[in-house]
């Protein structure tokens with residue numbers, strides 16, 4: 415009896431819900447009863463098969479975005495720079511956020527060697543990850559600065575400026591001498607201290623589509 419009553423109760427509730435919904439469909443708030451939108455608010459008719467805005471990307475649009483540099487240096491542009499060149503760029507365009515020597519901030523600390531305990535970042539959250547103790551490839555530094563820094567005006571540095579500031583940051587991290595010339599041939603050869611702390615993705619590289 416108890417379960418039969420329970421079933422009846424459930425059915426009763428369902429019936430009530432159905433009648434509320436059904437009344438709503440017929441009620442004054444349904445879409446069908448709304449006045450038609452005035453002509454000016456209606457969406458313009460779509461040109462067939464298109465959204466009606468935008469244009470095909472030109473080769474120069476694509477070139478401005480197609481700037482990725484691989485770990486092995488693939489994609490590095492022509493140009494060259496030394497730490498002395500980069501020191502000027504750094505002082506003018508970077509020091510305000512990263513500090514006079516790259517250690518003071520207020521934004522990310524860029525300079526600092528191995529903290530001495532094998533860089534166990536996971537076990538010690540106080541350790542600061544820097545170019546000197548964490549970045550596995552010098553080429554990534556070029557890529558990142560060129561595409562993202564300064565964040566207020568990314569893309570504003572010339573390739574020569576980026577080579578220079580890359581050389582300067584590597585020099586501040588004691589990874590290259592002050593007179594080292596950084597270019598497409600020398601940058602991939604810089605040995606980064608954290609290089610062997612990263613392992614290759616066992617799934618391999620994604621297939622290139624072009």
Ligand code: HEC
Pocket residue numbers: 503504507508509510511512521522523524543544545555558559563564565566571579
């Ligand atoms: C207006 C402030 C500002 C300026 C100017 C600036 N940066 Fe940055 N930079 C940042 C911030 C904020 C981050 C962190 C971005 C993030 O985590 O997404 C950052 C991150 C970086 C990093 C990555 C640090 C890491 O280990 O993850 C590098 C390298 C870097 N900046 C280099 C430069 C260089 C070189 C310049 C000058 C050409 C520059 N920045 C100018 C604010 C600035």
